[in-house]
Amino acid sequence: MITLPSSDEMYKALLDKNSQYEGVFIVGVKTTGIFCRPTCSARKPKYKNVEFFSSTKDALTNGYRACKVCRPMKTYQSNPEWLTPLLKLIESQPDKKWKDYELAQLGFSPSRVRRYFKKTHGITFQAYLRMSRINTxxxxxxxxxTVxxxxxxxxxxSLSGFSETFKNMTGFSPGTEGQIITINxxxxxxxxxxxGVTDEGLCLLEFTDRKMIETQLDVLKRRMKSEMITGKHVMIDEISSQLSEYFEGxxxxxxxxxxxxxxxxQQKTxxxxxxxxxxxxxxxxxxxxxxxNVKAVRAVxxxxxxxxxxIIIPCHRIIGSDGSIVGYGGGVHRKQWLLKHEFENQ
Ligand SMILES: [Zn+2]
Known part of the structure:
Protein backbone atom coordinates (compact mmCIF):
# COMPACT_ATOMS: atom_id res chain seq x y z
CA MET A 1 0.00 0.00 0.00
CA ILE A 2 1.46 3.32 -1.06
CA THR A 3 1.01 6.10 1.44
CA LEU A 4 1.04 9.66 0.24
CA PRO A 5 2.69 12.54 2.10
CA SER A 6 0.25 14.78 4.02
CA SER A 7 -2.07 17.01 1.96
CA ASP A 8 -0.41 20.11 3.40
CA GLU A 9 3.01 18.90 2.33
CA MET A 10 1.79 18.04 -1.15
CA TYR A 11 -0.05 21.33 -1.55
CA LYS A 12 3.10 23.20 -0.58
CA ALA A 13 5.12 21.14 -3.10
CA LEU A 14 2.49 22.00 -5.70
CA LEU A 15 2.81 25.75 -5.06
CA ASP A 16 6.61 25.48 -5.11
CA LYS A 17 6.55 23.35 -8.29
CA ASN A 18 8.93 21.14 -6.38
CA SER A 19 10.46 18.62 -8.79
CA GLN A 20 11.38 16.31 -5.92
CA TYR A 21 7.73 15.33 -5.76
CA GLU A 22 7.61 14.27 -9.42
CA GLY A 23 6.31 10.72 -9.42
CA VAL A 24 5.26 10.91 -5.78
CA PHE A 25 1.80 12.33 -6.40
CA ILE A 26 -0.63 13.49 -9.06
CA VAL A 27 -3.07 16.30 -8.38
CA GLY A 28 -6.65 16.46 -9.63
CA VAL A 29 -8.37 19.83 -9.90
CA LYS A 30 -12.04 19.43 -9.03
CA THR A 31 -13.19 22.62 -10.77
CA THR A 32 -11.69 21.74 -14.16
CA GLY A 33 -11.61 17.93 -14.03
CA ILE A 34 -7.97 17.95 -15.07
CA PHE A 35 -5.00 16.28 -13.40
CA CYS A 36 -1.42 17.54 -13.29
CA ARG A 37 2.11 16.76 -12.23
CA PRO A 38 3.34 18.64 -9.13
CA THR A 39 5.57 20.80 -11.33
CA CYS A 40 2.89 21.96 -13.78
CA SER A 41 3.45 25.54 -14.89
CA ALA A 42 -0.28 26.29 -15.20
CA ARG A 43 -1.92 28.50 -12.55
CA LYS A 44 -2.21 26.66 -9.26
CA PRO A 45 -5.67 25.77 -7.92
CA LYS A 46 -7.02 26.64 -4.46
CA TYR A 47 -6.43 24.13 -1.70
CA LYS A 48 -10.12 23.32 -1.39
CA ASN A 49 -10.29 22.39 -5.08
CA VAL A 50 -7.56 19.80 -5.18
CA GLU A 51 -7.53 16.05 -4.72
CA PHE A 52 -4.31 14.03 -4.54
CA PHE A 53 -3.61 10.64 -6.09
CA SER A 54 -0.64 8.30 -5.97
CA SER A 55 -0.85 7.45 -9.66
CA THR A 56 -2.23 8.69 -12.97
CA LYS A 57 -4.30 5.52 -13.00
CA ASP A 58 -6.15 6.61 -9.87
CA ALA A 59 -6.74 10.07 -11.29
CA LEU A 60 -8.14 8.51 -14.47
CA THR A 61 -10.42 6.10 -12.69
CA ASN A 62 -11.75 9.06 -10.70
CA GLY A 63 -12.80 10.70 -13.94
CA TYR A 64 -10.02 13.25 -14.41
CA ARG A 65 -8.42 14.09 -17.77
CA ALA A 66 -4.69 14.65 -18.32
CA CYS A 67 -3.44 18.25 -18.42
CA LYS A 68 -2.21 19.42 -21.83
CA VAL A 69 0.45 21.66 -20.29
CA CYS A 70 2.40 19.25 -18.07
CA ARG A 71 1.35 16.02 -19.86
CA PRO A 72 1.26 13.78 -16.77
CA MET A 73 0.73 10.64 -18.88
CA LYS A 74 4.11 10.97 -20.51
CA THR A 75 6.43 8.25 -19.20
CA TYR A 76 9.31 9.05 -16.99
CA GLN A 77 12.06 7.83 -19.20
CA SER A 78 14.79 8.49 -16.70
CA ASN A 79 14.91 8.62 -12.97
CA PRO A 80 13.89 11.91 -11.37
CA GLU A 81 16.59 14.54 -11.40
CA TRP A 82 16.95 14.73 -7.62
CA LEU A 83 17.67 10.99 -7.39
CA THR A 84 20.36 10.76 -10.08
CA PRO A 85 23.31 11.76 -7.84
CA LEU A 86 22.27 9.16 -5.26
CA LEU A 87 21.98 6.38 -7.86
CA LYS A 88 25.47 7.26 -9.08
CA LEU A 89 26.81 7.04 -5.53
CA ILE A 90 25.14 3.67 -5.01
CA GLU A 91 26.62 2.38 -8.25
CA SER A 92 30.12 3.59 -7.46
CA GLN A 93 30.07 2.02 -3.99
CA PRO A 94 28.00 -1.13 -4.44
CA ASP A 95 29.06 -2.64 -1.13
CA LYS A 96 28.07 0.38 0.97
CA LYS A 97 25.18 0.05 3.39
CA TRP A 98 23.46 3.44 3.43
CA LYS A 99 22.20 4.82 6.73
CA ASP A 100 19.48 7.46 7.03
CA TYR A 101 21.83 10.04 8.54
CA GLU A 102 24.27 9.59 5.66
CA LEU A 103 21.51 10.21 3.16
CA ALA A 104 20.43 13.29 5.11
CA GLN A 105 24.00 14.59 5.25
CA LEU A 106 24.15 14.45 1.46
CA GLY A 107 20.89 16.35 1.20
CA PHE A 108 18.52 13.47 0.43
CA SER A 109 15.39 13.12 2.48
CA PRO A 110 15.42 9.50 3.72
CA SER A 111 11.62 9.30 3.73
CA ARG A 112 11.43 10.61 0.17
CA VAL A 113 14.04 8.07 -0.95
CA ARG A 114 12.07 5.27 0.71
CA ARG A 115 8.80 6.44 -0.86
CA TYR A 116 10.39 6.57 -4.29
CA PHE A 117 11.69 3.00 -4.15
CA LYS A 118 8.47 1.68 -2.70
CA LYS A 119 6.44 3.35 -5.41
CA THR A 120 8.67 2.75 -8.43
CA HIS A 121 10.20 -0.60 -7.62
CA GLY A 122 7.68 -1.94 -5.13
CA ILE A 123 10.44 -2.76 -2.65
CA THR A 124 12.16 -0.99 0.22
CA PHE A 125 15.30 1.05 -0.32
CA GLN A 126 17.35 -1.46 1.69
CA ALA A 127 16.02 -4.36 -0.37
CA TYR A 128 16.94 -2.40 -3.49
CA LEU A 129 20.50 -2.00 -2.20
CA ARG A 130 20.80 -5.69 -1.39
CA MET A 131 19.46 -6.55 -4.79
CA SER A 132 21.87 -4.32 -6.62
CA ARG A 133 24.79 -5.78 -4.66
CA ILE A 134 23.75 -9.28 -5.62
CA ASN A 135 23.14 -8.19 -9.19
CA THR A 136 26.60 -6.66 -9.46
CA THR A 146 35.10 -16.44 -9.41
CA VAL A 147 32.42 -16.66 -6.76
CA SER A 158 32.71 -15.72 4.26
CA LEU A 159 31.88 -17.47 1.04
CA SER A 160 28.99 -19.33 2.64
CA GLY A 161 27.43 -16.07 3.88
CA PHE A 162 27.58 -14.66 0.38
CA SER A 163 26.25 -17.84 -1.24
CA GLU A 164 23.37 -17.95 1.21
CA THR A 165 22.34 -14.33 0.63
CA PHE A 166 22.68 -14.82 -3.09
CA LYS A 167 20.53 -17.92 -2.98
CA ASN A 168 17.91 -16.23 -0.77
CA MET A 169 17.55 -13.37 -3.20
CA THR A 170 17.65 -15.25 -6.47
CA GLY A 171 16.61 -18.78 -5.62
CA PHE A 172 19.79 -20.28 -7.08
CA SER A 173 23.44 -20.59 -6.11
CA PRO A 174 26.04 -18.21 -7.48
CA GLY A 175 27.82 -19.73 -10.45
CA THR A 176 24.84 -21.87 -11.50
CA GLU A 177 25.03 -22.90 -15.14
CA GLY A 178 21.96 -22.53 -17.32
CA GLN A 179 19.51 -19.97 -18.53
CA ILE A 180 18.82 -16.89 -16.48
CA ILE A 181 15.80 -14.62 -16.79
CA THR A 182 16.59 -11.09 -15.68
CA ILE A 183 13.57 -9.32 -14.26
CA ASN A 184 12.96 -5.72 -13.28
CA GLY A 196 11.59 -10.31 -17.91
CA VAL A 197 14.29 -10.95 -20.52
CA THR A 198 16.87 -13.52 -21.47
CA ASP A 199 19.79 -12.92 -23.83
CA GLU A 200 17.45 -14.16 -26.60
CA GLY A 201 14.62 -11.72 -26.03
CA LEU A 202 11.63 -10.53 -24.05
CA CYS A 203 9.72 -13.23 -22.20
CA LEU A 204 7.54 -11.26 -19.78
CA LEU A 205 5.83 -7.88 -19.70
CA GLU A 206 3.00 -7.55 -17.24
CA PHE A 207 1.45 -4.98 -14.91
CA THR A 208 2.80 -5.67 -11.45
CA ASP A 209 -0.62 -5.65 -9.78
CA ARG A 210 -1.92 -8.42 -12.02
CA LYS A 211 -3.04 -11.36 -9.91
CA MET A 212 -1.66 -13.94 -12.33
CA ILE A 213 1.87 -12.62 -12.18
CA GLU A 214 3.25 -15.12 -9.65
CA THR A 215 1.79 -17.98 -11.67
CA GLN A 216 3.21 -16.51 -14.86
CA LEU A 217 6.68 -16.35 -13.33
CA ASP A 218 6.44 -19.98 -12.19
CA VAL A 219 5.26 -21.14 -15.61
CA LEU A 220 8.13 -19.29 -17.26
CA LYS A 221 10.73 -20.73 -14.94
CA ARG A 222 9.46 -24.22 -15.59
CA ARG A 223 8.97 -23.87 -19.33
CA MET A 224 12.36 -22.26 -19.85
CA LYS A 225 14.18 -24.31 -17.20
CA SER A 226 15.53 -21.02 -15.94
CA GLU A 227 16.38 -19.19 -12.78
CA MET A 228 15.50 -15.55 -12.17
CA ILE A 229 17.44 -12.60 -11.00
CA THR A 230 16.41 -9.00 -10.56
CA GLY A 231 18.70 -6.56 -12.25
CA LYS A 232 19.87 -4.75 -15.32
CA HIS A 233 20.02 -5.97 -18.89
CA VAL A 234 20.59 -4.11 -22.18
CA MET A 235 17.41 -5.66 -23.54
CA ILE A 236 15.42 -4.12 -20.67
CA ASP A 237 16.75 -0.67 -21.57
CA GLU A 238 15.80 -1.17 -25.20
CA ILE A 239 12.29 -2.37 -24.38
CA SER A 240 11.65 0.43 -21.95
CA SER A 241 12.68 3.01 -24.48
CA GLN A 242 10.40 1.47 -27.14
CA LEU A 243 7.54 1.31 -24.63
CA SER A 244 8.09 4.90 -23.72
CA GLU A 245 7.75 5.86 -27.40
CA TYR A 246 4.58 3.80 -27.59
CA PHE A 247 3.07 5.61 -24.61
CA GLU A 248 3.94 8.94 -26.19
CA GLY A 249 2.11 7.89 -29.34
CA GLN A 266 -1.09 -20.68 -27.82
CA GLN A 267 1.67 -19.91 -30.31
CA LYS A 268 -0.87 -19.70 -33.14
CA THR A 269 -3.13 -17.41 -31.13
CA ASN A 293 -11.57 -22.80 -36.13
CA VAL A 294 -14.49 -20.39 -35.74
CA LYS A 295 -15.81 -22.52 -32.89
CA ALA A 296 -12.64 -22.10 -30.83
CA VAL A 297 -13.78 -18.77 -29.35
CA ARG A 298 -13.32 -19.90 -25.76
CA ALA A 299 -9.92 -21.45 -26.41
CA VAL A 300 -8.82 -18.24 -28.12
CA ILE A 311 0.98 -4.47 -25.08
CA ILE A 312 3.61 -5.91 -27.44
CA ILE A 313 1.51 -9.01 -28.07
CA PRO A 314 -1.60 -6.84 -28.23
CA CYS A 315 -4.30 -8.93 -26.58
CA HIS A 316 -5.95 -5.62 -25.63
CA ARG A 317 -7.03 -5.26 -29.29
CA ILE A 318 -9.55 -8.11 -28.90
CA ILE A 319 -13.03 -7.00 -27.94
CA GLY A 320 -16.48 -8.57 -27.63
CA SER A 321 -18.55 -9.07 -30.83
CA ASP A 322 -20.83 -6.25 -29.66
CA GLY A 323 -17.85 -3.93 -29.25
CA SER A 324 -17.72 -4.27 -25.48
CA ILE A 325 -14.37 -3.99 -23.76
CA VAL A 326 -14.21 -7.11 -21.66
CA GLY A 327 -11.75 -9.39 -19.96
CA TYR A 328 -8.28 -7.97 -19.62
CA GLY A 329 -5.77 -9.42 -17.18
CA GLY A 330 -4.28 -6.00 -16.60
CA GLY A 331 -7.71 -4.54 -15.75
CA VAL A 332 -10.44 -3.18 -17.98
CA HIS A 333 -9.49 0.45 -17.26
CA ARG A 334 -6.08 -0.23 -18.80
CA LYS A 335 -7.56 -1.90 -21.85
CA GLN A 336 -9.84 1.11 -22.30
CA TRP A 337 -6.90 3.47 -21.96
CA LEU A 338 -4.73 1.55 -24.45
CA LEU A 339 -7.46 1.39 -27.09
CA LYS A 340 -8.33 5.07 -26.71
CA HIS A 341 -4.64 5.95 -26.87
CA GLU A 342 -4.22 3.96 -30.09
CA PHE A 343 -7.35 5.40 -31.75
CA GLU A 344 -6.20 8.91 -30.94
CA ASN A 345 -2.66 8.39 -32.22
CA GLN A 346 -3.44 6.53 -35.41
ZN1 LIG B 1 -0.71 20.51 -15.71
Missing part, protein backbone atom coordinates in the same frame (compact mmCIF):
# COMPACT_ATOMS: atom_id res chain seq x y z
CA UNK A 137 28.07 -9.91 -8.23
CA UNK A 138 25.90 -11.92 -10.60
CA UNK A 139 27.02 -9.92 -13.65
CA UNK A 140 30.66 -10.35 -12.71
CA UNK A 141 30.32 -14.08 -12.16
CA UNK A 142 28.61 -14.30 -15.54
CA UNK A 143 31.62 -12.55 -17.04
CA UNK A 144 33.88 -15.17 -15.54
CA UNK A 145 34.83 -13.81 -12.14
CA UNK A 148 35.06 -16.20 -4.04
CA UNK A 149 36.32 -12.99 -5.58
CA UNK A 150 32.76 -11.63 -5.93
CA UNK A 151 31.97 -12.45 -2.33
CA UNK A 152 35.08 -10.58 -1.24
CA UNK A 153 34.27 -7.55 -3.41
CA UNK A 154 30.75 -7.40 -2.02
CA UNK A 155 32.16 -7.13 1.46
CA UNK A 156 31.31 -10.63 2.66
CA UNK A 157 33.70 -12.20 5.13
CA UNK A 185 10.20 -3.17 -12.92
CA UNK A 186 9.71 -0.23 -15.21
CA UNK A 187 7.41 2.74 -14.63
CA UNK A 188 4.69 3.44 -17.22
CA UNK A 189 1.79 5.92 -17.28
CA UNK A 190 -0.50 3.00 -16.39
CA UNK A 191 1.54 1.91 -13.40
CA UNK A 192 4.70 -0.17 -12.99
CA UNK A 193 5.25 -3.19 -15.21
CA UNK A 194 7.29 -6.29 -14.51
CA UNK A 195 9.64 -7.09 -17.34
CA UNK A 250 5.30 7.83 -31.40
CA UNK A 251 5.66 4.08 -31.87
CA UNK A 252 3.13 1.72 -33.45
CA UNK A 253 5.24 -1.37 -34.08
CA UNK A 254 7.72 -2.93 -31.69
CA UNK A 255 11.04 -4.27 -32.83
CA UNK A 256 12.02 -6.74 -30.11
CA UNK A 257 12.78 -10.46 -30.25
CA UNK A 258 10.19 -12.40 -28.23
CA UNK A 259 10.64 -15.60 -26.29
CA UNK A 260 7.21 -17.19 -25.97
CA UNK A 261 7.28 -20.84 -25.02
CA UNK A 262 3.79 -22.34 -25.17
CA UNK A 263 1.54 -24.95 -26.74
CA UNK A 264 1.02 -25.00 -30.48
CA UNK A 265 -2.41 -23.45 -30.07
CA UNK A 270 -0.30 -15.11 -30.09
CA UNK A 271 1.04 -14.97 -33.68
CA UNK A 272 -2.41 -13.94 -34.83
CA UNK A 273 -2.51 -11.22 -32.17
CA UNK A 274 0.78 -9.71 -33.29
CA UNK A 275 -0.64 -9.30 -36.78
CA UNK A 276 -3.43 -6.98 -35.59
CA UNK A 277 -2.21 -3.46 -36.35
CA UNK A 278 -2.02 -0.55 -33.91
CA UNK A 279 -5.43 1.03 -33.35
CA UNK A 280 -7.39 -1.89 -34.88
CA UNK A 281 -9.67 -4.20 -32.90
CA UNK A 282 -10.96 -7.68 -33.63
CA UNK A 283 -13.53 -9.86 -31.94
CA UNK A 284 -12.75 -13.20 -30.31
CA UNK A 285 -14.80 -14.81 -33.04
CA UNK A 286 -12.76 -13.18 -35.82
CA UNK A 287 -9.58 -14.32 -34.09
CA UNK A 288 -10.90 -17.86 -33.84
CA UNK A 289 -11.41 -17.78 -37.61
CA UNK A 290 -7.84 -16.63 -38.14
CA UNK A 291 -6.54 -19.42 -35.94
CA UNK A 292 -8.49 -21.86 -38.09
CA UNK A 301 -10.00 -16.18 -25.17
CA UNK A 302 -8.10 -18.45 -22.81
CA UNK A 303 -4.87 -18.30 -24.83
CA UNK A 304 -5.26 -14.51 -24.93
CA UNK A 305 -5.46 -14.45 -21.17
CA UNK A 306 -2.33 -16.57 -20.97
CA UNK A 307 -0.35 -14.04 -23.00
CA UNK A 308 2.72 -13.08 -20.95
CA UNK A 309 3.76 -10.10 -23.04
CA UNK A 310 1.17 -7.35 -22.62
Missing amino acids: AFLKIKEGQ TRSAFEQGYN RIPTPLGPMMI KRKVFDIPLVVPGTEF WDALIKIPFGVTRSYKQQAGVVG ARANGENRIS
